[in-house]
Structures are given as structure tokens and as C-alpha cells.
Amino acid sequence: MIANLPNYIFFFLAFIAIFFAIMVITAKNPIHSCLYLVLTMFAIAANYVLLNAQFLAIVQMIVYAGAIMVLFLFTVMLLNLNADSEPVKSNLMKFAGVIVGGTLLLLFTAALRKSIGDAEPVMNSIPMQIPNHSNVGLIQNLGWVLFKDYVFPFEAISILILSAMIGAVVLGKKEKVQLSTND
Amino acid sequence: MLVEKLIIISCVIGASLGIAMYSTLLERKLAAWLQDRIGPNRAGPGGMLQPLADGVKLFFKEEFIPANANKFLFIMGPSIAMLLACMGGAVIPWGNTLEIAGRTVSLQIANVNIGVLYMFGVVSLGAYGIMIGGWSSNNKYSLMGAIRAASQIISYELAMGLSLIALIMLNGSMSLNDIVAHQINGHWNVIYQPLGFLIFLVCAFAETNRAPFDLPECETELIGGYHTEYGSMKLGFYLFAEYVNMFISSALMSTLFFGGYDIPFVSLFGLSHNLETILGTVFLFAKIGGFIFLFMWVRWTLPRFRYDQLMNLGWKMLIPLALLNLIITAVVGLLIK
Secondary structure (H helix, E strand, C coil): CCCCHHHHHHHHHHHHHHHHHHHHHHCCCHHHHHHHHHHHHHHHHHHHHHCCCHHHHHHHHHHHHHHHHHHHHHHHHHHCCCCCCCCCCCHHHHHHHHHHHHHHHHHHHHHHHHHHHHHHHHHHHHHHHCCCHHHCCCHHHHHHHHHHHCHHHHHHHHHHHHHHHHHHHHHHHHHHHHHHHHC | CHHHHHHHHHHHHHHHHHHHHHHHHHHHHHHHHHCCCCCCCCCCHHHCCHHHHHHHHHHHCCCCCCCCCCHHHHHHHHHHHHHHHHHHHHCCCCCCEEEECCEEEECCCCCCCCHHHHHHHHHHHHHHHHHHHHHHCCCHHHHHHHHHHHHHHHHHHHHHHHHHHHHHHHHCCCCHHHHHHHCCCCCCHHHHCHHHHHHHHHHHHHHCCCCCCCHHHCHHHHCCHHHCCCCHHHHHHHHHHHHHHHHHHHHHHHHHHCCCCCCCCHHHHCCCHHHHHHHHHHHHHHHHHHHHHHHHHHHCCCCCCCHHHHHHHHHHHHHHHHHHHHHHHHHHHHHHC
16 A cells, blocks of 8 residues: 555546646636646646656746746736637638647657657666665756766757747847837 | 654744734834834734734625636635745744754754755745736736736746855755755855845845835736735735745845854854754844845835836846856856865
């Protein structure tokens, strides 16, 4: 019973995460959707704690639940979307949506199936660097792995994010110039 | 073990609420003093029972929910605000260890190795209480207040986080307990990180929505801001959460920058361990009291910022300064090493 406790907690959290994820797409009100998404994020963060990855869990909470979802809420509130002002989607749009969603599901399933075999050697290689298995997710170990083994991908991703940020700024500026010429 | 933790948890929650309660009286007394008035002096000797009277008044007022408000979220708003305000005290070390009957009792609820990030997470979630309350009231002034609060909290979180990174680099740990241990005997972080402390202080004012950054509840533009539609104890929770937040951020500033429970050179007197711990806790609360006084002093001294000034200060002044502080800390740290 006690040995199985993490399993039960996992199933409980997974149920919550999936339940709220379904609520996100079925809720009529966009603000409610956003709030359900926040709850989904929390359930996922709790799963990270279960895996002993406290740093990931707290970052999930700060970045996704604390910052990104607040921005989402902020935008939705500003746009003042209502259930009745939502445009009716044509059948073609729905069909395209089904295809895109199905392809994404296929991709995720494929990635997951492939990673089941791959995860084992990775998990086995970790104890070579870190003596205590339960400390894998702690911040020191994460730092070692990120800045030693994966320093190039890490830096590449940061440049990618920087370019996206600059792109957003440029796009935002362009609109402003157009507005002033219209005046 | 569990009993010890339960006692400490009830003490911390009780202290947070009690101090927040008397902060409201202190705020009014201080305002009166700064404006050359007397202040509340009717309830009890010198007005000492005023917070109780206020609380009773708020509880006995009519529970009112506006007709077009979203009922569930309308109640959730102040609940979330209060819950998050009380969660902050969990990782702050309120004192060193006590030795009772051969057992060592730590005066900290949870010594997690990511204490700083936990505090940061609690602060960043604080926006939800205000946003949900403001939106569910179905009132444009409330909504404007909520949107202002959200953008303010997000903007100042960045500078706050950057100033914290420099602090973590200096101390080499994210556990608040380790950060205090690193500052023992007067090596307070404020000496090594004066700029970081100033940035953190300004951000703390903005994150707790205190004047001069209290734009979410700017009366002259927004009536009451996000709590315009609130009444009775639901309004009381919003106002109370602000005072609890003020207490927790004062405690955090004392812990991060002013040595926490450390009293410089106390080891020279050769006091017993328990006495030293108790004195340290008293000293920590004195530091917290000093910060609470500063919060109120600033409120009754400085006028409110304009909204664009607030955003300019956050994005164009504090973030570059925090980045500069970060780079200087990194370079000096490397050179000394």
C-alpha cells in the first residue's frame, strides 16, 4: 500500500491534469479556459515534485502558471471575448483542425513510444555522475548537466529565444509606425 | 516531530495575522502622526482595540454579491489573495535552532533547497487573486484595476528576479537557511549588494501594491480599483492580504539582505545557545518592524506615480540596473576567486 502510494498519487494527478485539460477546450468562456489551464499546469508541477524534480516544478509554477498564464488572462481580459462574439467556424476549418490535431497526437505518441526504450540507458547513466539517485532533479545536478554536457544546445536555445523576442519587438514597432502615418 | 512543526506553523500564521492586524492600527497612527493628527483613540486604551473593532464591523456587514458577477470566482478572488499571503512564511527561517530536552528544533517550517524560488513563485501567483476578483466583479473599473495589477506585477517581477540572481551568485545557495548562515556575524548581504537591495526594495513596494505604486487601487482614476464591488469580510480579506504581504516581504528583505536572525558580534558575549536563538528571533522581528515602518513612511510621504512613469521605471531603469548589478557581481566574484 505504502510502496504503491506514489503510483496512486500519480494516477490522481494525471486524472486532474487530463480532466482540467479537457475543461480548457470545452469551457465556453475564454477566461474560464485560462483558469482551467492554470490548474492543469499545477497538476503537472505536482507530478514533477513526485519525480523529485523540485526545481522543474517551481519553475513550471513561476514561468507557466505565474507569468505566461497571467499574460494570457491579461490579453483575454483586454480583448473582452465573449461566448457569443466567437465567430462560427466553417466545416473546412473544423476538418483542418481535426487533421492538425490528429497529426500532433500521432507525433506525440511516436515520440513517447520511441523514448520508452531510450529513457532506460539515460536513467542508468545518471548514477555515474550523481551518487544519489533521488537527487537527480535537484538544482546542483541540473546545473552540472546543463552547463557541462548540454552547454551547446542550451546556448543555442537561448539565442533562438532571443531572436524570437527581437522579432516580437520589431513586429510591435512596425505597427506603431503605420499607425502614425495613418494619422 | 509533527507536533513541533504544527506548533511552529500555528505560531507563524498567528504572528502573520496578528502583526498584519496591528499594522492596520500602526498605519493609521503613523498617518496621523505624519499629518499632525491624533489618529484612532476611542476603542480601548490609546486605540489599541481598533483592529478588533474593524474586524467585527467587517464581519457583521451584509454579504453582498453583485447581480452580474461570477459568484464562484467572486468568492475565490479574496480567498486566493489571503491563501497566497499566508503561504509565504513557510520557508523563512524565523530563528536558529532551539535545544529542548536534548532535541534540536529548527525555527523554520520547511528548509527547502529552493526557498528563494518558492517565495518568488508565491509572489508571482499573487496576481491571480487580484485578477480573478477584478474580472469576476463585472465592472470596468475593477477590470482596469486588475489589468493594471497584473502588468505591474509581471513588470517588476523581472527586475526582482534579476536582483535575486546576483544575491544567489554571492551566496551560492537558494535555500534561505543557507543564505542566512552565509551572513552570520555581520557579513550582511546589503553591504555587498547595495544596488541589488535598492532594486529589490522598489520591486517589493510594487509587488505588494503599496504607495507610491498602488495604481491598481488608484481612487482618483478607478474609484476603488479591483475591489470596487467588494464589501464586508471579502473586502477585508483583500485589505488584510496586503498587510500580510507587507509583513512577509519585510521578513524576506530582512532575511535576504539584513542577515535574518543574525546579531553581529553576539558570539563575543558567550550566551547560551537557546538564549541566543530567542534574542536572534526578537532581533529579526525588530528588523521586520523597521521595514514595515519604512513601507508606511513612504506611503504617507510620496505621491502616487503616473502609470507610464511606473512602467518606465520598471522596464527602462530597474531592469538595466539589475542587469548591470548582475554583471558586476559576476565579474567581481570571478576576479576574487
